[in-house]
Amino acid sequence: MAENDLCTTGIGEFDIQLGGGIPLGSTVLVVGSSGSGKTTLCMQYLINGAKNGERAVFFTITEPLFKLTKNLEGFSFYDKKLIESGMVNLIDLRIISERLGLDAEKYTVEDAGALLDILKDIAEELNVKRLVIDSITALCYRLQTREMIRDFIFKLGTSLAAMDCTTFLTSEVPPQTFKYSQYEIEEFIADGIVFLGDIDRKGDLIRTLQIVKMRGIAHSRTKFAMSISADRGIELTPLLKSRG
């Protein structure tokens, strides 16, 4: 795949394992349990893109914006100016939904359609090339059937792909499980799956990252040890195979 057709995440070893980056317009499921680094990975991906001139939007459903930005401030990759200048847009989807009257416990087909239109309109209006929904699990909770979930993610992915917008959807799973999603349907529609887990070594938990699926490219399926630090954000190195 030509370099221009790939979206580089800016996370060195991750891009290498992807063979350069994620195919443009892909919808990638970022799977992990609580505290596995999903939000950090997504934010670093957006901010790295914005630093290269790619406008981005982050829709949060699980965390209030003030908490999100407060947590981000500790990372050296974070640049407040990118938020202020509108290169990275942080939007609380719950507030938007409420303002539009989409505050029912469960969405009807029409509600889901309306929400989809809002997301598309915002992406189009802002001309974003990178989009994150954190989390798709929380959003799908309001969709009543598996068909609605499938339809929603499929339509969202298709519309954003047409804009060459590469999308990360975070998927919450219980710890120490090999499920990729709560509703076990999201992974079939997504073009890519990045699994964030952990392994136990002598009682210590080592964070891991594995690219399970990425349509359109030959990628590594090796499990990596992942580190999250304030000064370097996410870093990867091959996980030692010997299990202690």
Place this chain on the structure above:
Amino acid sequence: MINLANTIIAGIKERIANSAKINQSVGIIVPGNNYTDMLEALFSHMKSNTDDVWAYVAITKPFDTIKKTCTDLSNFKNIKFIDCISRAAGIATLEGECTYIESPTMLEKVSMEAMNMFQGIPEETNKYLVIDSLSAMMIYNDPETVTEFFYHLINKTRANDIHSISMVIEEEELDKYLSKIIYLNDKILKVRDSFI
């Protein structure tokens, strides 16, 4: 009268200096009773080469203890520390002069931090990584894991033109895993009183 301890230290220092300069990777096998002399010799060598950059992975002794023994360490900005045991032992202070690893089992993190220490260092600068020690690493990890870690680390340092000095503390007899991995180095130094 000749001070025997000083003569031993000077002897060890000379051997380290000569070997580390020529060889990409040096393994030092040191008897437990000579470990303190060896450390003194090594730090003396590190401090006398201020143009070189050193990353010191402390697993045998915590950084704080090393600092107390070697009181002028903070004057040497070319020596950086990665402490693998203080956090696990609950004695770590705040990061500053030293990078603390949560646990000595997190060998991938040790490797990442070690390589990061040399990022941005000019190519012509001599870079050295010290592992103190493989024996202590074996206490906290399974031998197979340490072996795999060391294979990867040696290859990484070679690929990045970093010299490595790894220590093994020998008791009565060298552990079979340690004797296997220490010979991955280009040069082995066996510290004996006969150095002098």
